[in-house]
Every structure is written in structure tokens, then in C-alpha cells.
Amino acid sequence: MAESAISPRRNENYPEWYQQVIRAADLAENSPVRGCMVIKPWGYALWENVQACLDSLFKETGHVNAYFPLFIPLSFLEKEAEHVEGFAKECAVVTHHRLEAGPDGGLIPSGRLDEPLVVRPTSETIIGASYAKWVQSYRDLPILINQWANVVRWEMRTRLFLRTTEFLWQEGHTAHETRQEAWDETLRMLDVYRRFAEEWMAVPVVTGEKTAVERFPGALNTFSIEAMMQDRKALQSGTSHFLGQNFARASGIRFLSRNGVEDLAWTTSWGVSTRLIGGLIMVHGDDDGMIMPPRLSPSHVVLLPIVRGEKDGGVAAYCREIAEQLRRQTCFGKNLQVVIDERDINAGEKSWSWIKKGIPVIVEIGPRDLQNHSVFVHRRDRSRRERYSQGKDAFVSSMPSLLKEIQDNLLERAKSFMDDHTKRIDGKKEFEDFFTPKNTDKPEIHGGFSLSHWCGNDSCEKEVNDRLGVSIRCIPLQPGDAAPEPGACIWCGKKSLRRVLFAKAY
RNA sequence: CGGGGCGUAGCGCAGCCCGGCUAGCGCGCUUGCUUCGGGAGCAAGAGGCCGUGGGUUCAAAUCCCACCGCCCCGACCA
Incomplete structure (x- = not known):
């Protein structure tokens, strides 16, 4: 039997296999800067294709590109309470604007800034400030803008493409006159992501809504596409947020409505990142390395x-x-x-x-x-x-x-893999077994997606996560999975109206 | 930030417990010859402040202390 090009193989050590594929395929490497990666030409060409395809999908749905600053005044970030809380722990902050020669020949920062600048972890607040200026009348709406940018989130643990301190993404930010319009936009872009995943990346996904626990800080509703990797864990591959009027209120995006009364705009935001490349590797790659879907491959x-x-x-x-x-x-x-x-x-x-x-x-x-x-x-x-x-x-x-x-x-193969490992589980014991490795010393690939009933309480959701390391990835939107159906919560046994998607996740 | 592991040639590692000649091995690299429907063979080479600083010692990759960095597992997260 011939050897495989990648060692270890997927079933031997999945995380290590993943790293080795990235290396062997020459996609990216670690940089001297902790948690940051160098995206090499073959990997970057792939990203450029992702960008080009998504960009045309955004244009087709009426969006235009713009660019907003990398630096966000601290005071901007403070405006939305939940937002602050969500991102405060992972922000890089610029406090100085000059370097001076130190006593030992090194350079030391000097010139302290009056107001520190946060390197954007996401741009709702800085973009909101612009929108507040641009919007005065309902005639100025909607604003449908996307930006391609880098963002920084100071993560504890990083993995190439999946979670890096700096990453590349696109963030769409839209402002609308009515709740309904913003709501429709949120779901429209979620569907763009679903289509992109399936038709371009050949990655089947489950679309759904996040639970309160997993929601974007400051959003009223968060939706995501969830893909199954070959270790049967879920990867959140794109998100679309209905922000209600929260950010409009925080940033002062007000307009005079058709009725002549002042109103707050309704906003959305949505994004996908270089994480998609990690997903592509983990969905299609085999023991000989990367497998590019032809539609996105840098070369055919x-x-x-x-x-x-x-x-x-x-x-x-x-x-x-x-x-x-x-x-x-x-x-x-x-x-x-x-x-x-x-x-x-x-x-x-x-x-x-x-x-x-x-x-x-x-x-x-x-x-x-x-x-x-x-x-x-x-x-x-x-x-x-x-x-x-x-x-x-x-x-x-x-x-x-x-x-x-x-x-x-590739799509077919990935689809049957996901289907094969998606179960409708109703018994607690079966649920626990599904998510528990048989060999705890060296956990094998196990579990998958479980469509199970949930009572809707945070406490059950958190307990499942604590005990099994399993989270609710989403409340599925697909007709088949989402059809309301009475049942009993997989954890507490109380009444449940519908099944939700449980899985271990990246 | 807690628990574990690891820093020795470009990469992967051995040596460390039990201090002692010139610090090795595999892959890669350079040159030459041979091979040629397949991740080649032979030969000759290049390449190391053994993570950093301090200590113990006649002598430290090896023992002790501190620091730095990386990886894994947790908490957090696109």
C-alpha cells in the first residue's frame, strides 16, 4: 500500500493533518508575529478568487464597496453596551504615535495619544458614525455598503486560517428605512453565503439562527451557515446579523421619515473571512493534501x-x-x-x-x-x-x-458525508454516547450533527456545552429540519417546539 | 490566565536522567557522475553562540534558577 503524502493521516490526528496540509500545499505559514499568518501565493490566489466571486454576488444584490479606517476611537466602541462587552477582551489598542531611541539603543514608544485607538475587531461603530452623517432623510436609505478589510481580534489560541489574530474578511453594513427591509436583507445575504458555499466552494451548509448565547454582541438576531468538517465538527463559516435599531441608536443614524417624524434606521451586518479557506481544506482535503474545488482553484x-x-x-x-x-x-x-x-x-x-x-x-x-x-x-x-x-x-x-x-x-461527496453524520437524536443516553469518544486517551473522530429537541433555556444549552463540549450551532431554517414539531428537550425533558442543531464546533 | 509538553543545522529529530574527545542522524540544500513514464542512486561538500540571561563546576546541550518563545488541553472566539 502506497504511503500518503500527508502524515499523519486524517484519522490518526486530524488537527495535525490540517496543519500539515497547509504546509504541504504551500497555502500559508506562521509568521514571526504571534497568532498572525503569512498567506502564501497559492493560498492568497485562492482568497482572491473567493473575493472576486463574492464581490460579484454582492454587486448583483445591489451593494457597493467602500473603505473605512482601521482605527476606531475608543469612545466609539463604548457606545453600544453589549458590543463593548463582546469585544473588549480581544482588542489591540494603539496608545502612542511615535518611537524614540531608548537608553540601550532600542526604540521605545512615545507621544501618548489623548484618546487611544482600537484596531478594528469589526466596524459597526466607525461605519455607523459615517452613516449618521450621510443619512438625513428616508430618501438617503437604504445604504448598502461592503468593505474588504483586515481586522484584529486578540485571541488566546490561534490556528492558521481558522482563528488568527489578524484576518482578512468582508463586512457588509447596511442601513434601512424599515424593520422588514433590514430583516429581508439579513436573510438575503445569508442566502448569498449559502449559495457561495454550495455552488462555489462545494461545501454544503446548514443555515439557521443563532441562540441568544451565540449571538453577535449587540445584534437582535444572528444567522449563520454551518458546515461539517471531516472530523464531524461544525465550522461557522459565515454570519449575517439583524441589528435592529441598536447600532443606529448608538451611532445616531436618524432620518426624517415619510411621515415627517424622526426615526432610527434599521441596520444589518454580515461577513465571511479567510476562515472559509480553513473550511475548504477540512471539507475536501484528503491524505494526500489539499483538494481545490475547480470553481475557486487558482489554476485548473x-x-x-x-x-x-x-x-x-x-x-x-x-x-x-x-x-x-x-x-x-x-x-x-x-x-x-x-x-x-x-x-x-x-x-x-x-x-x-x-x-x-x-x-x-x-x-x-x-x-x-x-x-x-x-x-x-x-x-x-x-x-x-x-x-x-x-x-x-x-x-x-x-x-x-x-x-x-x-x-x-466534491459537493456530492461532502453532502453525503454531512448527511451520513447528521442524526435525529431523541434519547439523552444516545445523545451523550454520540458525542463521547470511546477512547478518551486518544479521542477518535466521533459524533457529528445532532438534530435534537431543546426547551429554549440558556441553562440547558450551557450545561450541554459544559458536560459534552457540544453547542447549539443553530436553529435551522431549512424546511425539512426546521418544521415545528413538538417534542421533549434532549437535556431536561421539558416541552420543546422544534429541533435545533447540536455539534462540537471550531 | 490555569494544566501538560517542547525549544539542538532550512525542516523533522537523537543526545540531557548518569556533565567529559572535534555535538550527531534523516530529509532538504550545493557540486559532479549515473538514472530517467515518476516522490531516484552514488560520491564529495556547505550549514550549529544546543531559545536567552545568570549560577554550580577544572569542565555544561546535559545540573540549578529566572526569563522568552512555541505546541497541546481548558476558559474565550469568525
């Missing part, structure tokens, strides 16, 4: 010329010809991205490097292929033993449909 095909010694025998030219033909093909509305890897390294090693990077299609091309007008194809979503030879022209013309097939296959 790599051509590997197999050259004997110095004698090229026309292989390079043959590769260039194929590359040209492929680049004229379109898939998912874009031209195919093709790489020819002519690095002077061992062919096997070269091939493996692309497997680890997760490029959807790897094509080996040697003199024999040249002679037969064929190519040797390896789909990254299939095993290495399933490589096959194919006529060049057929290969070129079938690439778009092959990529679509891979995209669909």
Missing part, C-alpha cells in the same frame, strides 16, 4: 512535461500547444487557468507537489503521448491509481465538463 490544470535527459523531442512545444487550446476553453464563465510546470526537478516529486496543492487536474505529457496525440490524466478528486490516457483533442474539449464534474462530485 497543470501540464507536466516528461522529458528524457536534455532531449525534449518536441514535448515542450506539444505542451504549449495544449495549454493554448485549453486557455481558449471557458468553464464557469472564465477562461481556463493552465500552468506548465517546467521546473528542473524529479518528475515524481513535481507531480506530488501539485497533488498536495490540490489542483483539480494533473496532466503528464511525455514523448509517448506526443507520438499518440494523447495525454495522461489524473483527476485530483479520484485516487492516484485511476489515472488514464486520453486523446489530446478529446481531453481539451472535455475539460470544461470534467471540471464541472469534479465540482459536482
Whole structure:
């Protein structure tokens, strides 16, 4: 049995496997700055594709981009009580604006600021200040703005992509005339995230509302998309918040309504971050590394010329010809991205490097292929033993449909995985067993999503979390999962009106 | 911030208990030759303030103290 490229394998040590995939695929690495990462070109190209796709979805739904400051005056953050409480513990604060030579030759901060500046952990307050200025009449609404930015949250424990001190994201901030409009916007953007996850990332998600315990500080309602990783834990992959009039009140976003009375705007905010990349790795990756969904992959095909010694025998030219033909093909509305890897390294090693990077299609091309007008194809979503030879022209013309097939296959695979590990559990014992590892010394991958009844009390929710490390990921919105259905709370046995989604989470 | 583990070559590690020649090994790197439908073989090389500071000692990677950093598990979180 051949070895896998990544060690340990997923079922041996999942967290370590995750780190190794990031390294092997050359996506990112730790930086000298604690908790911060360097996103390397292959990882950043993936993020750029995520940005481009989401950005066009935002534009399609009427949003425009803008940019607000990195620094937030301390007093702004103090305006919304719950918001302060939620973020106070993880804020980086700028207190000085100058460096002076110290006695030992080092530099010491000087020039203390009158009012400290908080490095934005999120931008509701600073954007709210602008909106307050911009909005005077109901005619100024709605405001539908998104910003692509970095934010800083001083986390205790960090993991590449999943939780870093600084991360990249987009945050949409909208202000509306009516409650209904803001509410609709909240759900519309949640659905944009769901579509993006499923159609672009090939990641199936559960959409739902957060419980009070898990809600965004200052929001009236928080909605999220939750995806299942291959260790069966949930990853909150995007959030959309209905902020009611809380932030409008705090920031003074007031307008003269149609009735001539002063009113507060209704606002929303919604975001996804580089965390999505962590999700992509954990949903699709295998024991040989990353697997990129074709729709977001920085490149679709790599051509590997197999050259004997110095004698090229026309292989390079043959590769260039194929590359040209492929680049004229379109898939998912874009031209195919093709790489020819002519690095002077061992062919096997070269091939493996692309497997680890997760490029959807790897094509080996040697003199024999040249002679037969064929190519040797390896789909990254299939095993290495399933490589096959194919006529060049057929290969070129079938690439778009092959990529679509891979995209669909990844989604299908992830979907059945999630379905297989989503249970409707009604017994407390069964519930506990589901979430309890059999070998406590070296916990194996276990559990999954449990759709179970919940009475609605914080105390049950917290106890489940304390005892089992399991939280309520959301109250699902999907018709099938969410249909009200009387039952008994999985924990206390009291009356429950509906099932909620329980899972261990990142 | 609590509990545990670890800092030795670019990466992964051994050596430390029981102090003692020139600090090793694997991978990677450089050069040459050989190989060539596959993560190559042989040979010759380059590369270390053994995390930092202090102490004990004739002698410290090794023992003691302090500090710094990293990882895991908890609390917190996109």
C-alpha cells in the first residue's frame, strides 16, 4: 500500500493533518508575529478568487464597496453596551504615535495619544458614525455598503486560517428605512453565503439562527451557515446579523421619515473571512493534501512535461500547444487557468507537489503521448491509481465538463458525508454516547450533527456545552429540519417546539 | 490566565536522567557522475553562540534558577 503524502493521516490526528496540509500545499505559514499568518501565493490566489466571486454576488444584490479606517476611537466602541462587552477582551489598542531611541539603543514608544485607538475587531461603530452623517432623510436609505478589510481580534489560541489574530474578511453594513427591509436583507445575504458555499466552494451548509448565547454582541438576531468538517465538527463559516435599531441608536443614524417624524434606521451586518479557506481544506482535503474545488482553484490544470535527459523531442512545444487550446476553453464563465510546470526537478516529486496543492487536474505529457496525440490524466478528486490516457483533442474539449464534474462530485461527496453524520437524536443516553469518544486517551473522530429537541433555556444549552463540549450551532431554517414539531428537550425533558442543531464546533 | 509538553543545522529529530574527545542522524540544500513514464542512486561538500540571561563546576546541550518563545488541553472566539 502506497504511503500518503500527508502524515499523519486524517484519522490518526486530524488537527495535525490540517496543519500539515497547509504546509504541504504551500497555502500559508506562521509568521514571526504571534497568532498572525503569512498567506502564501497559492493560498492568497485562492482568497482572491473567493473575493472576486463574492464581490460579484454582492454587486448583483445591489451593494457597493467602500473603505473605512482601521482605527476606531475608543469612545466609539463604548457606545453600544453589549458590543463593548463582546469585544473588549480581544482588542489591540494603539496608545502612542511615535518611537524614540531608548537608553540601550532600542526604540521605545512615545507621544501618548489623548484618546487611544482600537484596531478594528469589526466596524459597526466607525461605519455607523459615517452613516449618521450621510443619512438625513428616508430618501438617503437604504445604504448598502461592503468593505474588504483586515481586522484584529486578540485571541488566546490561534490556528492558521481558522482563528488568527489578524484576518482578512468582508463586512457588509447596511442601513434601512424599515424593520422588514433590514430583516429581508439579513436573510438575503445569508442566502448569498449559502449559495457561495454550495455552488462555489462545494461545501454544503446548514443555515439557521443563532441562540441568544451565540449571538453577535449587540445584534437582535444572528444567522449563520454551518458546515461539517471531516472530523464531524461544525465550522461557522459565515454570519449575517439583524441589528435592529441598536447600532443606529448608538451611532445616531436618524432620518426624517415619510411621515415627517424622526426615526432610527434599521441596520444589518454580515461577513465571511479567510476562515472559509480553513473550511475548504477540512471539507475536501484528503491524505494526500489539499483538494481545490475547480470553481475557486487558482489554476485548473497543470501540464507536466516528461522529458528524457536534455532531449525534449518536441514535448515542450506539444505542451504549449495544449495549454493554448485549453486557455481558449471557458468553464464557469472564465477562461481556463493552465500552468506548465517546467521546473528542473524529479518528475515524481513535481507531480506530488501539485497533488498536495490540490489542483483539480494533473496532466503528464511525455514523448509517448506526443507520438499518440494523447495525454495522461489524473483527476485530483479520484485516487492516484485511476489515472488514464486520453486523446489530446478529446481531453481539451472535455475539460470544461470534467471540471464541472469534479465540482459536482466534491459537493456530492461532502453532502453525503454531512448527511451520513447528521442524526435525529431523541434519547439523552444516545445523545451523550454520540458525542463521547470511546477512547478518551486518544479521542477518535466521533459524533457529528445532532438534530435534537431543546426547551429554549440558556441553562440547558450551557450545561450541554459544559458536560459534552457540544453547542447549539443553530436553529435551522431549512424546511425539512426546521418544521415545528413538538417534542421533549434532549437535556431536561421539558416541552420543546422544534429541533435545533447540536455539534462540537471550531 | 490555569494544566501538560517542547525549544539542538532550512525542516523533522537523537543526545540531557548518569556533565567529559572535534555535538550527531534523516530529509532538504550545493557540486559532479549515473538514472530517467515518476516522490531516484552514488560520491564529495556547505550549514550549529544546543531559545536567552545568570549560577554550580577544572569542565555544561546535559545540573540549578529566572526569563522568552512555541505546541497541546481548558476558559474565550469568525
